[in-house]
Amino acid sequence: MQMRCYCVTGHGQPLELVQRDTPQPQGTEVLVRVRAAGLCHSDLHIWEGYYDLGGGKKLSLADRGIKLPLTLSHEICGEVVAAGPQAGDVQMGTVAVVHPWIGCGKCAACERGEENICMKPQSLGVMRDGGFADYVIVPHPRYLVDLGGLDPVKAAPLACAGVTTYSAVKKFGERIHQDPVVIIGAGGLGMMAIEVLKALGAKGAVVVDVDSAKREAALKAGALAVIDARASDAVKQIADATGGGARAVLDLVGATPTVKLALDASTRGGHVVVVGLMGGDITISLPIIPMRPLKIEGSYVGSLPELRELVALMREGKMQPSSVTPRPLGEVNEALEALAQGKVVGRQVLVP
Known part of the structure; x- marks a missing residue:
């Protein structure tokens, strides 16, 4: 056959x-x-x-x-x-x-x-x-x-999309119940991440994307706020939406500008989990990691x-x-x- x-x-x-x-x-x-x-x-x-x-x-x-x-x-x-x-x-x-x-x-x-x-x-x-x-x-x-x-x-x-976002979100531990999770990327994984957070009883999601249609879809799915990643004041908007800076950022794009935005938007003690594989590279001053102190983690499926x-x-x-x-x-x-x-x-x- x-x-x-x-x-x-x-x-x-x-x-x-x-x-x-x-x-x-x-x-x-x-x-x-x-x-x-x-x-x-x-x-x-x-x-x-x-x-x-x-x-x-x-x-x-x-x-x-x-x-x-x-x-x-x-x-x-x-x-x-x-x-x-x-x-x-x-x-x-x-x-x-x-x-x-x-x-x-x-x-x-x-x-x-x-x-x-x-x-x-x-x-x-x-x-x-x-x-x-x-x-x-x-x-x-x-x-x-x-x-x-x-x-x-x-x-x-x-x-x-499901198990990848579920595994990544779990890496934030109790933070998901204490602070909104900033989700960068509102494609298939981003929409799934919103559902995962709701299922786990999390505080909610602040969704960042360059596409207005995807931001609108994220709002309809229950995002607390949506932000245009290309806005000149995107970092300030994220700080306002999270009450002073992000403690948990899920980067589902994984490109140079999105990882930079994730790090810039993180408050002291922030935790960034990178999932996306769009690619690129970043330069980071090493003393910043312990001084802020930041946690940067990868998550694979x-x-x-x-x-x-x-x-x-x-x-x-x-x-x-x-x-x-x-x-x-x-x-x-x-x-x-x-x-x-x-x-x-x-x-x-x-x-x-």
Whole structure:
């Protein structure tokens, strides 16, 4: 039996429709029929073939071991249709969100349950074929988180936008209940971060973005205030909205101007978590870090236990899905172009 895959066959080239034999699960593998697959900014970087390191330097994805052709999408929901002989007691027909941040399973990070920071990742849609296809192979049933009746289209972004923002927000600890969190970037992750903060009973979000439509969407989603990142007095506006300066800043863009804004807007003892991978570099006077004192932390996607916690929040009705736009899988190239041009509010989800 044949299936469709939309593959990156050349960086920056349109994804190519490839017909392949539907894979048969071996060992502990599970075959999942894709019901929904989200499109993420990381897919854009993989499609382009590099990350911008600033100063004219680039990190080639080929140097990270990413090989073409590759089927994109790591935000996958689907139905279990087959399992390998060592997969154990897997319930056929289970509809689940797939945890895509899979490690080698043997290193110290994997043994701690932090497969998402394994040095030899096997992530779906990055190192292994992902969800822009009719079917996807999942290496082990433990990576399936039962949706329990949730809509697969609305739940697909939990695998990246959801677990990424959830993991990042948790790094602020009790601050989220004491002070507003400043969110830089109101795209798919930013809208999800607003929902995560609401689900955790946080004080609220002050959202910063250059796009007026995205700022308006953030206000409708419940942001306490929205600020134009390009305003000449953006730092003062953030200080006013947070009662004297930000104690928690979540940078979901990760570009030179946004990290600079995050640091400038932080009060003494401020905590900045950088998630976005848009790229660039910054110069910072080192004595400033201990003297202010600032905490600057990176956060990379999230762990399997965190995804389980997040799905439980949504199943219990404590968290609402953020805005998604479903599109037929055949429109994947148009969806990619819309994301590249910054025209997307919320998340695009492709449906086979």
